[in-house]
Amino acid sequence: MRSANMLDDFVIEQFRGLKDLSFRQLGMVNLLVGGNNSGKTSVLEALAVFSSPLDIGAWSSIARNREVRSMPAVVHRGLSAVEAVRWLFPQSANETGLNAAEISQSHFQLGCAGRWPVQELRAQCVSIRGIPPEPPRRSNKETTGNSGLVEDQGWLVSARIAPGQDLSAMDSVEAQLWPSLGFYRGENRTGPRLPSVTLAPYSHRSQPLQLRQFSELIEGNEKLAPIEILRVLDPDVLDLQIVTDKHTGTPTILVKHRRSGGVPMSVLGDGFRRALAIALSIPQARGGILLIDEIETALHVSFLQKLFSWLVGACETFDVQLFATTHSLEAVTAMVNATPLTSHVGITTFQLGRLGEPAKRYSSEMLTRLVRDRGLDIR
Numbered sequence: 463m464r465s466a467n468m469l470d471d472f473v474i475e476q477f478r479g480l481k482d483l484s485f486r487q488l489g490m491v492n493l494l495v496g497g498n499n500s501g502k503t504s505v506l507e508a509l510a511v512f513s514s515p516l517d518i519g520a521w522s523s524i525a526r527n528r529e530v531r532s533m534p535a536v537v538h539r540g541l542s543a544v545e546a547v548r549w550l551f552p553q554s555a556n557e558t559g560l561n562a563a564e565i566s567q568s569h570f571q572l573g574c575a576g577r578w579p580v581q582e583l584r585a586q587c588v589s590i591r592g593i594p595p596e597p598p599r600r601s602n603k604e605t606t607g608n609s610g611l612v613e614d615q616g617w618l619v620s621a622r623i624a625p626g627q628d629l630s631a632m633d634s635v636e637a638q639l640w641p642s643l644g645f646y647r648g649e650n651r652t653g654p655r656l657p658s659v660t661l662a663p664y665s666h667r668s669q670p671l672q673l674r675q676f677s678e679l680i681e682g683n684e685k686l687a688p689i690e691i692l693r694v695l696d697p698d699v700l701d702l703q704i705v706t707d708k709h710t711g712t713p714t715i716l717v718k719h720r721r722s723g724g725v726p727m728s729v730l731g732d733g734f735r736r737a738l739a740i741a742l743s744i745p746q747a748r749g750g751i752l753l754i755d756e757i758e759t760a761l762h763v764s765f766l767q768k769l770f771s772w773l774v775g776a777c778e779t780f781d782v783q784l785f786a787t788t789h790s791l792e793a794v795t796a797m798v799n800a801t802p803l804t805s806h807v808g809i810t811t812f813q814l815g816r817l818g819e820p821a822k823r824y825s826s827e828m829l830t831r832l833v834r835d836r837g838l839d840i841r
Contacts, residue, residue: 468578468656468751468783469509475571476552477508479817486823488576489810491774493797494787496814502787503528505814506753509785510660511550512572513751515583515623516635516653522546527662528755544639548617551587578656582624590618594640616640623653657750659743663759666739669714669728675742676704676715687780688741694772695737698722732760737769741776748780757786758793766796774800774809798829 467488474483480501485492494502507524514520525546541549551568566589573582594614620636635653665671679685685702692699701718715727715738727735736759743752761769777784788794797809808826815822 467576468749469574470576471574472509472512473573474505474508475573477511477570477572478504478550478552480504480508481552481818483814483821485812485821487810488783489808489826490777490782491784491797491809492786493794493809493811494785494814495789495794495811497789499817500814501817502789502814503755506660506755506785506787507550508572509751509753510658512574512580512583513578513656513658514652515572515580516621516633517655518547518619518621518635518637520652521550524660525550527660542641543644544617544641547619547639548587551585580623580625580654580656583621584623585619585621588618588620590616590638592616594643595638612642614640614642625654657747658753659747659750660753661739661743661755663756666732666736666760672715672727672739672742673704673713675746676702679742679745680704684745687745688738691741691744691772691776692738694775695768696734733762733765736760740769740773744776744780744782747782749782751783751785752777754784754786757788758790763792763796766793767800770797770800794829 467490469488472485472488474480478501483501483505485505494505496502507527510524510527511521514524522543526541526543551570553568567586569584569586571582571584574580592613594616617639618636619639620634622634625633633653676685676688679687689699689702692702696719698720699717700720703716703718703724704713705716705724706713717725717727717730717734717738719725727738730738740754758766773784776782794811809829810826811824811829813822813824
């Protein structure tokens with residue numbers, strides 16, 4: 463089964479605050495454990511960036527995914543799209559703060575081995591200064607001759623991949639990042655893309671996200687996939703539908719249940735909504751990778767083992783390689799108990815220590831001995 467993985471090895475030379483971090487002999491199910499600020503979420507972001515190695519616009523969405531999308535987040539503005547991309551690159555000690563315009567150059571480098579034909583991604587961020595390109599005009603109103611001609615501090619981000627033989631000749635891209643303008647690419651080039659879905663700890667509370675995911679599954683004639691997955695957890699689930707409120711016109715996902723009838727997703731408990739978010743994501747990640755941050759979020763400990771048993775089987779069915787983070791001992795124990803020793807899938811675990819320290823790898827058998835037999839806390 464080793465050759466069946468999209469990624470057999472993944473190496474982070476530099477990315478955010480991570481450096482010289484290797485993940486060898488990855489499995490179909492990979493668990494990242496470690497204390498706070500050990501870089502678990504950054505590893506998931508590096509994997510997501512590597513799955514869209516030439517789509518700098520996607521990098522911005524990935525970098526901002528850890529921000530909670532809520533009204534307080536709108537009032538208290540987080541990182542802009544430009545700042546989010548820039549902070550994917552390592553910053554030195556004298557380049558701190560959001561206004562550290564004096565940064566001259568930084569880079570990150572990621573590499574892998576496996577079925578994904580992209581072997582390596584090298585990206586560079588260089589400080590530039592000048593007059594930003596004129597944005598597209600939104601109206602026919604006359605503008606003054608000096609409008610927009612203001613010198614600004616920006617960054618030139620370039621990316622280059624080392625592709626395999628099956629990829630086209632397009633192996634590089636660059637984009638200008640201007641705080642006053644946003645992205646300026648000159649031409650739209652996204653390059654190769656590995657199916658990749660990221661679930662943040664709060665993703666199950668985003669109804670627009672789940673509506674979009676479910677709509678895409680319907681368009682792709684895969685509506686039954688998440689329903690069948692949910693039925694493993696709750697046999698009384700009959701159907702999922704998108705309905706529109708007759709008073710407000712707002713669409714929502716309606717769960718048809720044998721005992722409860724039709725129930726809007728928004729009134730269901732966090733545990734079911736989290737399971738639904740995972741169920742919607744697995745078919746979308748078919749033939750690629752699924753990245754789940756804090757996998758135990760919103761799930762009661764009594765439910766974890768059943769969920770993980772289902773999740774391991776679903777990943778195998780849909781050919782999905784799973785990467786999940788946790789700092790919950792109950793989640794680690796539940797995943798161990800959910801995977802029999804006779805299973806050929808297993809769980810490969812990587813323990814992250816302090817930034818700069820190598821990751822410790824535990825095979826499924828070793829993890830079982832340490833957690834189930836000896837009761838050790840490997841977090």
